[in-house]
Amino acid sequence: MHEILFLKALLAGLAIAAPVGPVGVLCVHRTVMERRTHGIVSGLGAAVADALYGCIAAFGLAALSDILLAHKTEMQFIGGLFLIGIGARTFLRPNAAPPTESPPLRAQGLLSDFFSTFFLTLINPITILAFAGIFVALGVFIDDSGSLVDPLLVVLGVFLGSCIWWLGIAMGAGLLRGKLGLVHLKWMNRISGGLILSFGVLALVDLLL
Numbered sequence: 001m002h003e004i005l006f007l008k009a010l011l012a013g014l015a016i017a018a019p020v021g022p023v024g025v026l027c028v029h030r031t032v033m034e035r036r037t038h039g040i041v042s043g044l045g046a047a048v049a050d051a052l053y054g055c056i057a058a059f060g061l062a063a064l065s066d067i068l069l070a071h072k073t074e075m076q077f078i079g080g081l082f083l084i085g086i087g088a089r090t091f092l093r094p095n096a097a098p099p100t101e102s103p104p105l106r107a108q109g110l111l112s113d114f115f116s117t118f119f120l121t122l123i124n125p126i127t128i129l130a131f132a133g134i135f136v137a138l139g140v141f142i143d144d145s146g147s148l149v150d151p152l153l154v155v156l157g158v159f160l161g162s163c164i165w166w167l168g169i170a171m172g173a174g175l176l177r178g179k180l181g182l183v184h185l186k187w188m189n190r191i192s193g194g195l196i197l198s199f200g201v202l203a204l205v206d207l208l209l
Contacts, residue, residue, distance in 0.1 A: 002153055008138045009054070009154040013161020015134050016050050016127065022083055022199040023117045027166060029090060029192040030113060031173035032180065037105060038113050039173055043166020045114040047159055049121035054158035057131040058151040068125035076203050079123040083200030086116065091193025131158075 023046045031039030056065055068075075121127070134140075140154060180188065 002150070005140065005150060006153045006157045008140045009058075009157025010161040010164075012131065012134045012138055012140060012154075013047075013050060013054070013158035013163075014165050015161075016054075016130060016158070017046065017162040017165035022086075022196050023120055024169060025192050025195050025199075026086070026117060026120075027169050028173040029188065031170050032176050032188060033093075033185070034109075035105075035177070036170050036174040038110065039170030040167060041110045042113045042117045043170055044163065045116065045118035046121045047162035047166060048114075049118050050127070050162040051155055051159035052122065053125075053127040054131055055151075055155045056128055057135060058154040058158075065125075065128045068128065072125050073207060075123040075125060076207055079120065080200045080203035080207070082120065082123075083196055083203065085200075087193045087195070087197030087200055089193070090189055090196060093189045093193070 023042070027039045027042045027046075030042050055061075056068075135154075
């Protein structure tokens, strides 16, 4: 039974991570422009946030869920502004030489990659409702015996499912590294920045509507 529960939670993690959004665009962009490690760390930030929301759903923390949902408007506003800032920075990024060699890893850059995607994923409290719906659809039911095994397995499954998705995205995007010229990189910045900017603008427009 534990194995089946874990596999269902794994599928839930994949289902939450899979929809295309700003985090996916960031993961691909950072992988191509810098190196696979930056893309993987960016995805890891999103996976940790998914695991936290999965934890809220798995442990039935209704009070915390209600608090987050009650502040959905404020969180969406902050998230929209954050996306617009990242999008503009990406759009205006100066052209660099084609990444034929991997630049040296810097802890500060990796931390920035991790926390930016962690924050973007965390400021979407609707993810709690998404997890609740997916748990019901997949039949992820936790025993009321008081044991911590089942909810911990669910959280671990969600985390690993999300990690698998982001690892696949980073590895796939990494195939483009070194194969793009200056013109391609310029358009990569423009398209990625434009998409992220659009996500931010749409988040703010949604609030007005």
